[in-house]
Amino acid sequence: MVGQGGYSEVYKGNLSDGRTIAVKRLAKDNKSANKEKEFLMELGIIGHVCHPNTATLVGCCIENGLYLIFNFSQNGNLESALHGKRTKSLDWPVRYKIALGVARGLHYLHKCCKHRIIHRDIKASNVLLGPDYEPQIADFGLAKWLPNKWTHHAVIPIEGTFGYLAPEYFLNGIVDEKTDVFAFGVLLLEIITGRKPVDSSQQNLLLWAKPFMESGNITELIDPSLEDKYDSDQMHRLVLASAYCVRQSSAWRPSMSEVLELLTKGHDSEAAKNWRMPKCTSDSDELNDFSMFFGYHVPTDIDLEEFL
Incomplete structure (x- = not known):
């Protein structure tokens, strides 16, 4: 096994x-x-x-x-590569390659299949790594077809992985392409920081990262194991794309087509110009709602590992 x-x-x-x-x-x-x-x-x-x-x-x-x-994927999955007991962490070119590959895979599922497919469980353990670390999106057990004339699914019960769940899905069971976009934004943060979406002390990655993203203090986000060996332009693109993807309102998240443009062109892309918004302040409604949504705690009557 x-x-x-x-x-x-x-x-x-x-x-x-x-x-x-x-x-x-x-x-x-x-x-x-x-x-x-x-x-x-x-x-x-x-x-x-x-x-x-x-x-x-x-x-x-x-x-x-x-x-x-x-x-069989000889290099395991992204979760083990980022958080497992390895002597050497993933270097930056591999991380950037994985981010681009997962984005292309999601774009394919959303835009290029005969029927739109919403994966619903994008997370590091569901990204397999081939011999050359080319990523492959796996485990379609929660995936949903989305007919062309439908804007979304209403799904009950809520299934997925804590830390990656979009607010509208967690609260109302609403599933569409933006559900995957949100999870992909969390995955990008995971690749950038080397941190888990929820760590053993119950700290949420998004709540930890949001102040640094808003202030532009990107260096505080970067995985220390990279030892400053990364391409700064590529790093900025990943942070920019992640910031847009994890917006609380699904209407303000880009499509995967726009995400791909953000990842390859950054601030110079049309997607960045079209999606630029006023920066949230600490007392803004969106940030307060965001913090409230991610302010829940692990229930005391179940094991932490079971909850995660």
Whole structure:
């Protein structure tokens, strides 16, 4: 076993032709009456996508359980690369490459598929890293089709990962492309800072980072393990894109097309000019709402690891 989630387990295996594979098995203790439907939904979505920055389905199996088979990622996932026990941290060119790759993958899901796909669970552990650290978006277990004539889904119950949930989704169950954009903004901050969305002391990454982003004090955000070895222009682009993506109001977040432009052109892009807004002050309604939303605490009746 190389990974485990709420509803599935992932195993490393080998095929007779020598290929190394990852086998995702629906957890046996999943008692949901809709588990077959959910399996077929994920199978339909992942079988529909085809992009260098999305996971590639190798096959499936319904004997003695429900299984999805993928190519195995030798470099693990982004979460282990950023937060795992490694002797060497990810250098800046690799981090920038991963940020761009995930953005391209999300742009593909939102804009280039025959049907719009909302992933709903963009996070570091769902970004696999190939042999050359090319990222692939994985785990479409929570993904939703969004018909062209629909502006959003209303989803109950709320599912996803604490720290990445957009306010409108967490509070009202509203799901659209901007749900993924918000989560991507948190992911960018994670890449920049090397910090988890919520750490062991319950500190929220967005609340910690927001004052530095607003003041322009970018150096305080940067992962100390980079030791000042980074491209300052690229760093500014990532911080700028993240700041736009994590805005509380979904209407003020850019699309992934605009995010890609921000990541490649920064302040000079049309997206930056179009989305520039007055800076929030500490007493502004948006910041107060933002702080209130992220001011919740870990419930005392459950284990911290279970909550995260």
